[in-house]
Amino acid sequence: MTQRPYHIEEMISAKAIAARIETLAHEIRQSFAQTDNLVVIGLLRGSFVFIADLVRDLDMNVEVDFLEISSYGDNTESSREVRILKDLRGTIEGRDVLVVEDIVDTGHTMAATMAHLNARKPHRLETIALLNKQTRREVPFTATWTGFEIPDAFVVGYGIDYAQANRNLPYIGTVVFEDNVS
Template identity: 70%
Template sequence: MSTRPYVIDQMISAKAIAARIEELSEEIKQAFPPDQRIVVVGLLRGSFVFIADLVRELRDRDVEVDFLEASSYGDGMNSSREVRILKDLRGAIEGRNVLVVEDIVDTGHTLNHVMHLLESRNPAKIRTIALLDKPNRREVDFRADWIGFEIPDEFVVGYGIDYAQRNRNLPFIGKVRFTD
């Protein structure tokens, strides 16, 4: 698999991400009853770093983690708008409190599709959080309950987000700038 040559310009530092996750975790704690378990549903693969840091901030809560993998990108840079579920949840969510964690909301198709699927399973309460939001790219009327950062229409990598399976391990969010 080849990719075009590129460089990465830092947009959001690791320190800024950590501070924002701490703030968001406090808001999440206020939204869910303190004596009830929260099922954190991570949308793979891009959100895995965000999920790990977020659940650590929810350390004083009873948290269960499950994963769902949906795809609308493949190895490309643009959404195909066709959402496919590649891996479903292992556990049931009926009657449970659910927090869906997404890395980035772009066109909105993936999260909208996933929310319809999960809502059909009758959770007690379901909320969404996205690390990044690109509202200028939205094609579906969907907004996550919590947003880490609103960003312009740039192709980004890092902190779990990839370009053709590369750069997920960067501790920051960076803008991809092609050099060819």
Template identity: 65%
Template sequence: MQARPYVIDRMISAKAIAARIEQLCIEIETEFANTDKLIVVGMLRGSFVFIADLVRELDLPLEVDFIEASSYGNDTQSSREVRILKDLRGGIESRDVLLVEDIVDTGYTLSHVINMLRAREPAKLRTVALLDKPARREIALSADYTGFEIPDEFVVGYGIDFAQRNRNLPYIGKVQFTDTL
């Protein structure tokens, strides 16, 4: 299958992302100031750059774990069918957990993972998303902490991909397909 040609227009600079992460960490540190060890759970693969920058900035005792869930595959639209491809290695019962997501779109993936983690009875479960796209929301849900609210555009960069490409961009960019320009 031949990929559709596209260009990427910069939306959010690397500098703006770094500044927002600094602010988010201050808020998160305030909420989790009394925790003895926070479990930061990254939702793979899109959040890997965000979680790396986030944990380096957080001044808290923490451990990192990952979960991989997917509802996109190689498409630009959610299938609404959430599949867990990799589960946590460790337990979270009675522990404080911060779930890290790259983008909240329809809400299906985040809702599914939150419900799955809540069933494991953490002491506290909070969510942080780099990007929020409320215009696409189909499930009433929002992250506890949000980096940026964006319009209904397909984006890549800073860990977020299109068919496994563009994760390495240091910024968030809007994908524009050249056959529709």
């Protein structure tokens, strides 16, 4: 796939992300105060930076596991076909679980993920999304916690990629495609 030329404009600064995660971690600690060992499940690959920062701020016993889910490939639009590429290593039956997602867009990925995890009979299953694009929702889904509401824009950074590039940016940026010049 040939990528169109683009540049990135900062949307959410690294400082704003860090401050929001600190607030979210406090709320999660309060909500799970009675939990001895929370299972935090990151949806790969986009959530890896978010989950790392979040669990460091949780200041409670956590077990971390990952699911690798794909619905984008190298495209800027969801295929709406959700595939599980890597499943959990541990069990969640009877446990308190927090699912960490980078961005909720159409809702297809989270709906499929929640169905997949609910079938494993957790005691409690909650969700957190760093970013939410409510205007793009096709499947009803609302995360328990949300970092930021964003407009319908293609974003990268802080673990989120475009064709596997830009995950290492410390901020969330909007991809702005440049017009083709003849």
